[in-house]
Amino acid sequence: MSEISVRPLGEEDWQQYRDARLTALRESPEAFAATVEEEEAFDEDFWRLRMKRSARLLAERENGTLGIVSVGRSSDENPKTSELFGLWVRPEARGSGVASALVRAGARLARDQGQTQLAYWVGSDNGRAVAFASGFGFRPTAERRPMRVKSEDDEDEVAMVLALGGDRGAVPHDF
Known part of the structure; x- marks a missing residue:
């Protein structure tokens, strides 16, 4: 199996991003606040x-x-905090390190831009997502908001934050 590569997309790559985003909305509609119908209509x-x-x-x-x-x-x-959002991995690639590669690349990008923290909003009842973020060093904060996606209960989201500086919660240098 070939290596996973992660690359930033520029404005000229809008169609490739659009295709990936629409695929994500079709495959995991419950994970996003937007709908595929709304975003297909955008020019x-x-x-x-x-x-x-x-x-x-x-x-x-x-x-x-x-x-x-x-x-x-x-x-x-x-102003020194970036936010990681819209994370999606094809179902057949889940569990293969793709999400980890994307989060590492996002943390590296934020740090390279001079940011000191990276925030990631996670459903407070989503134990798998909380554990995934915690494994990277993201720590829960007191900041909460209502879920932005449809939920059967009144679940909220918690802001988890990763320190990008030199303290104990810092991103390892190999990020």
């Missing part, structure tokens, strides 16, 4: 603007796209 200008707003990372092997993630600014209140 090229919208997709190009989206590419400029946040960094888009694509995981692939020689046989095609394996997953995507986005890294963007967290908020004006936290």
Whole structure:
């Protein structure tokens, strides 16, 4: 099996990102606030603007796209914090290290941009996602918000934060 590679997409790669995003929305509609119908209607200008707003990372092997993630600014209140969002991996590639490669690349990108923290919102009742993020050194904060995706209960999301600096919670240098 060939190696997983992760690369940033530029504005000119909007169609490749669009294809991956629409595939993600079709395959895992419950994981996203948007719907495939909404996003299929967006024109090229919208997709190009989206590419400029946040960094888009694509995981692939020689046989095609394996997953995507986005890294963007967290908020004006936290100018040194980036946010990891929109993480998706093809079902057949899950458990093969693709999500880990995407998170490592996102952390490296944020650190290279001078950020000191990387935030990742996780469903507070999603033990698998919390364990995955914790394995990277993300730590839960007191910050909560209502789930942005449809949920059968009143589950909320917790902001988990990864320190990108030199303290105990820092990203290892091999990131």
